[in-house]
Amino acid sequence: MPFDLDSLKYNEAGLVPAIVQDAGTGAVLMMAYMNREALEKTLATGETWFWSRSRKAFWHKGETSGNVQRVKEVLYDCDRDTLLVKVEQHGAACHEGYYSCFHYRLERDGSVTVVGEKQFDPEQVYGKR
Known part of the structure; x- marks a missing residue:
């Protein structure tokens, strides 16, 4: 059954939250945002693509680090x-x-x-920020 990507409820900026989970362990890895085109790229390539709100650009996860x-x-919730x-x-x-973005426990x-x-040194991968 074909799915209409426009039937998702994007926010006022045209974004939808995307929770990323390890398929094998169930660990929650990160949360980022996708717009319609990022979701299309994700479905077409089989690798995650997101929309960077700060850079206002597409972001292919692992493009710089190699950590694809x-x-x-891909599932969507009842809402x-x-x-x-x-x-x-x-x-x-x-x-x-770190393996997961959720590595700070309150x-x-x-x-x-x-x-x-830590699995890698961010300065060696991304340079000083």
């Missing part, structure tokens, strides 16, 4: 306003060098614990 995400499945993209992650998903006492280990 091979898409296994049609959020995507779940299940991927096979190659390398780390986070630009800070403790009950208000402190923060970093969970996981």
Whole structure:
């Protein structure tokens, strides 16, 4: 059954949140935004594409770092306003060098614990920012 990408509920900027999950482990890797064209590119290439709100440009995950995400499945929620993209992650998903962007745990006492280990040095991959 063909799906009309325009039936998704994009926000006022034409974006829809895309939660990226490791298809094998179920770990949540990141959240980014897709517009219609980024979703089309993702479906056509089998790798994730997003819309960078800060750069106002398309972003092919892994283009700079080599840490690509091979898409296994794309689901949308019952409200049609959020995507779940299940991927096979190659390398780390986070630009800070961690496997998941969700590596800061808020403790009950208000402190923060970093969970996981860095898989690469961001300065070596992206240069100083």
